Amino acid sequence: MLFSSITFLYYFLPLVILLYFILPFRYKNLLLLVSSLIFYAWGEPLYCMLMLLAILQSYFIGMRIEAAGGTIRAKRWLVLSVVLCLGILGFFKYYNFFVANVRELTHLPLPILAIALPMGISFYIFQIMSYTVDVYRGTAKAEKNLLYFMTYAVLFPQLVAGPIVRYTDISQQLHHRTHSLSQTYLGSRRFLTGLAKKVLFANSFGMLCSQFDLSKDRSVLFYWLYGVAYTLQIYYDFSGYSDMAIGLGRIFGFEFMENFNYPYISKSITEFWRRWHISLSSWFKDYVYIPLGGNRVPVPRQILNLLVVWMLTGLWHGAAWNFVLWGLFFALLLILEKFILLKRKWYGKGFFAHCYIMVAIIISFVLFRAESLGQAASDIGSMLGLAKLPVISVEAWYYMRSYGVILLMGALGATPIIRKGLHHIIGTKPGAQAAVVLEPVLLGGLLLLITGYLVDGSFNPFLYFRF
Amino acid sequence: METELASRKSKIGIILLTGILLSLSLLNCLQPDRELSDAERRKLKQFPAWSVGSFVKKGYSEEFEVYAMDQFPYRDVFRRMKAESLYGVFRAKDNNGIYLADGYAAKLNYPLNENSLKNAMDKFRYIYDTYLVDNKGRIYSCVVPDKGYYLAAQNGYPALDYDKLFNSVKEGMEYSQYIGITDCLKIEDYYRTDTHWNQIKLVPVAKRLAKEMGVAELLSGQYEEHSAAEPFYGVYYGQSALPLQKERIRYLTNQVINGGRVYNYETKKTTPVYEAGKLKSRDPYEMFLSGPVPLLTIENPQAGTDKELIIFRDSFASSLAPLLMEGYAKITLVDIRYISSSILGDYIEFDGQDVLFLYSTLLLNDSFSFK
Numbered sequence: 001m002l003f004s005s006i007t008f009l010y011y012f013l014p015l016v017i018l019l020y021f022i023l024p025f026r027y028k029n030l031l032l033l034v035s036s037l038i039f040y041a042w043g044e045p046l047y048c049m050l051m052l053l054a055i056l057q058s059y060f061i062g063m064r065i066e067a068a069g070g071t072i073r074a075k076r077w078l079v080l081s082v083v084l085c086l087g088i089l090g091f092f093k094y095y096n097f098f099v100a101n102v103r104e105l106t107h108l109p110l111p112i113l114a115i116a117l118p119m120g121i122s123f124y125i126f127q128i129m130s131y132t133v134d135v136y137r138g139t140a141k142a143e144k145n146l147l148y149f150m151t152y153a154v155l156f157p158q159l160v161a162g163p164i165v166r167y168t169d170i171s172q173q174l175h176h177r178t179h180s181l182s183q184t185y186l187g188s189r190r191f192l193t194g195l196a197k198k199v200l201f202a203n204s205f206g207m208l209c210s211q212f213d214l215s216k217d218r219s220v221l222f223y224w225l226y227g228v229a230y231t232l233q234i235y236y237d238f239s240g241y242s243d244m245a246i247g248l249g250r251i252f253g254f255e256f257m258e259n260f261n262y263p264y265i266s267k268s269i270t271e272f273w274r275r276w277h278i279s280l281s282s283w284f285k286d287y288v289y290i291p292l293g294g295n296r297v298p299v300p301r302q303i304l305n306l307l308v309v310w311m312l313t314g315l316w317h318g319a320a321w322n323f324v325l326w327g328l329f330f331a332l333l334l335i336l337e338k339f340i341l342l343k344r345k346w347y348g349k350g351f352f353a354h355c356y357i358m359v360a361i362i363i364s365f366v367l368f369r370a371e372s373l374g375q376a377a378s379d380i381g382s383m384l385g386l387a388k389l390p391v392i393s394v395e396a397w398y399y400m401r402s403y404g405v406i407l408l409m410g411a412l413g414a415t416p417i418i419r420k421g422l423h424h425i426i427g428t429k430p431g432a433q434a435a436v437v438l439e440p441v442l443l444g445g446l447l448l449l450i451t452g453y454l455v456d457g458s459f460n461p462f463l464y465f466r467f
Numbered sequence: 468m469e470t471e472l473a474s475r476k477s478k479i480g481i482i483l484l485t486g487i488l489l490s491l492s493l494l495n496c497l498q499p500d501r502e503l504s505d506a507e508r509r510k511l512k513q514f515p516a517w518s519v520g521s522f523v524k525k526g527y528s529e530e531f532e533v534y535a536m537d538q539f540p541y542r543d544v545f546r547r548m549k550a551e552s553l554y555g556v557f558r559a560k561d562n563n564g565i566y567l568a569d570g571y572a573a574k575l576n577y578p579l580n581e582n583s584l585k586n587a588m589d590k591f592r593y594i595y596d597t598y599l600v601d602n603k604g605r606i607y608s609c610v611v612p613d614k615g616y617y618l619a620a621q622n623g624y625p626a627l628d629y630d631k632l633f634n635s636v637k638e639g640m641e642y643s644q645y646i647g648i649t650d651c652l653k654i655e656d657y658y659r660t661d662t663h664w665n666q667i668k669l670v671p672v673a674k675r676l677a678k679e680m681g682v683a684e685l686l687s688g689q690y691e692e693h694s695a696a697e698p699f700y701g702v703y704y705g706q707s708a709l710p711l712q713k714e715r716i717r718y719l720t721n722q723v724i725n726g727g728r729v730y731n732y733e734t735k736k737t738t739p740v741y742e743a744g745k746l747k748s749r750d751p752y753e754m755f756l757s758g759p760v761p762l763l764t765i766e767n768p769q770a771g772t773d774k775e776l777i778i779f780r781d782s783f784a785s786s787l788a789p790l791l792m793e794g795y796a797k798i799t800l801v802d803i804r805y806i807s808s809s810i811l812g813d814y815i816e817f818d819g820q821d822v823l824f825l826y827s828t829l830l831l832n833d834s835f836s837f838k
Contacts, residue, residue, distance in 0.1 A: 006535035006536050009488070010492045011535070015492075018489075045525070217578055394626075398623070398624065402561065403559070406559070432472050435472075436479065437479060439476060439480065448548065451539075452546060452548035
């Protein structure tokens with residue numbers, strides 16, 4: 001089920017919220033579990049069983065690991081759980097990619113299977129893997145209560161597109177959490193902000209990308225317009241989803257980690273990855289990079305570790321070579337920064353640094369979205385003026401004017417300027433008094449406006465559902 | 468003080484948001500389902516029948532979402548909110564591909580779809596080779612410009628390469644005499660909210676066609692103007708979702724039109740040239756020759772000639788054909804979107820009639836519905 005759907009907003013959510021606040025605390029987790037399973041089954045009825053199997057093995061093995069208490073048996077249980085998790089992920093996400101490449105190299109008649117990618121598989125597999133690893137490390141206690149563990153693993157606000165919530169972050173809240181009017185309101189505000197980011201902005205930028213796909217009147221300007229639109233779409237789409245997840249979590253009494261922190265204001269790639277998909281980069285850091293030796297190994301090994309981590313980060317996003325290249329592209333930039341550029345005083349300063357980072361990010365997302373390496377090369381070549389295309393075309397000019405305002409608003413909204421401005425206004429006495437009524441009224445208007453966009457059946461894909 | 472304000476804000480916010488969410492949810496569940504959308508001129512999705520099979524295949528959830536969107540309370544109001552925000556706040560130039568310029572709503576018809584144009588030319592060639600090559604009548608072709616011809620480029624919207632389209636038709640239908648009519652029309656000759664042209668403005672077009680087809684002297688040019696009492700909201704009214712002004716269908720009559728009889732091969736019924744009852748239907752433009760019909764004939768009992776005309780056409784011909792009636796004893800109208808061109812010989816005896824291919828740029832640029 002999509003958050004940005006009438007089914008979710010006007011059927012599922014009101015019913016779940018109503019029941020949640022009526023029921024006593026001891027039934028709240030059960031309600032969240034059942035509603036999360038319905039939420040998932042609504043979109044992925046068959047793969048619901050697969051998800052439950054993955055969760056159950058993690059639950060039982062987690063208890064075995066704890067019982068084995070740091071012995072070699074605990075390690076074996078951990079290895080078994082990780083193999084099972086990666087086996088599920090590998091088969092459903094990477095089997096066909098692997099087989100296609102082996103066939104290409106060896107001409108062996110290996111079968112390509114008609115496997116649909118289960119929704120959110122990369123997110124829930126990473127969540128439960130982090131749980132068993134944490135139990136093995138002793139940083140988390142194994143959850144004995146199956147209901148609570150399943151509630152953690154399938155909690156619908158963050159089930160299919162993150163943030164990747166670690167068990168240690170919400171284990172306390174699963175057992176005891178408080179609810180208040182102000183928490184519920186702040187959660188609703190955050191949810192609506194995310195929904196607006198998704199429905200009003202990400203979908204509009206997505207429409208522009210679709211127009212670009214259909215166009216036969218391309219130009220250098222159109223390629224850049226497309227690059228900018230997609231860069232904004234992926235940010236508004238994914239950060240919008242994270243906002244919705246965090247907001248819903250707050251309504252139900254959970255505090256999820258922040259996943260985005262204005263990544264497009266970064267002045268270095270290192271800073272960008274501290275601000276973009278924070279839950280994923282910290283996951284790779286804690287569960288892959290540091291176990292590989294992190295920064296405490298010789299430089300060549302550090303470089304190798306970085307290449308491995310970023311290749312895996314790329315692969316996590318999709319089973320295709322362009323994702324691998326996308327990860328390696330960032331690995332190269334990060335290695336350059338880590339060992340050379342960040343040591344220079346002039347690096348990462350001023351407007352120029354910001355422009356360079358944005359160009360690198362836009363090009364990276366054009367690579368990310370490409371259907372093939374050939375298309376990626378062609379798109380990036382066209383952006384750089386190597387395809388002998390006109391600088392400007394009729395369509396590019398039209399879409400530039402038609403989407404100009406929303407692109408500008410999108411660019412502005414990707415910086416903290418608006419938030420700071422609002423905080424400044426609300427920080428004054430008259431501002432704070434006016435906000436008492438104005439803010440809820442604006443949020444109500446926003447909900448109605450979003451409903452209008454949803455009712456009109458506009459373009460509505462969630463990019464991160466496929467990861 | 469600050470905490471008190473925050474607490475009040477939370478209370479107001481929760482009451483307001485819950486109120487909106489719950490009231491719309493309740494209304495959504497309680498209101499009876501509607502079958503049709505007048506504004507969008509289409510059937511609305513009904514509650515999908517549930518089955519294990521449809522649920523497992525994920526089809527059910529998708530169908531349910533379409534149902535939920537279609538049956539949402541105040542759907543038209545919400546769609547209008549979206550359109551107003553797109554135009555007013557985001558300054559978008561179009562909504563769902565519909566744009567407003569000079570007070571007229573039009574559809575972005577861009578770029579030229581050469582595959583579609585070729586498909587149309589191939590289909591017309593097939594008709595020519597199969598039925599017309601030995602027919603003694605003369606063959607004409609005419610392209611009706613859509614509103615974009617008069618609006619798009621002038622207002623900064625991407626416009627079709629109309630010259631290329633017209634030349635392609637001339638070259639692709641070299642067996643026909645091409646009749647240009649773009650200079651007989653201007654944007655004011657079209658409805659503001661609809662794709663179609665306004666019949667009372669079509670006399671110059673009819674005269675041009677009659678002149679080129681050699682029946683000019685038979686056309687009296689004498690008509691009585693009428694305006695339907697029913698409001699007319701064109702197809703772009705619903706698609707743009709904007710509060711455009713209502714219009715009225717306007718039409719011309721004279722003795723010949725009043726005396727004409729239309730035979731519909733599909734319903735096997737004979738009707739007058741104008742079906743007043745259709746003015747109350749979803750698409751009042753269907754009053755002209757009963758709307759989309761695969762095959763029909765207009766008989767003119769008062770004709771001073773035995774000449775006959777066959778028009779291969781789209782909906783633009785429905786309001787134009789009555790104005791050509793005086794020049795012919797019988798006009799046959801064929802819409803190959805609804806009847807296969809391979810079976811036309813079963814219904815029409817091609818026996819020396821003049822033939823006119825009359826198609827709009829909209830259809831030529833999207834011709835894959837031709838059979």
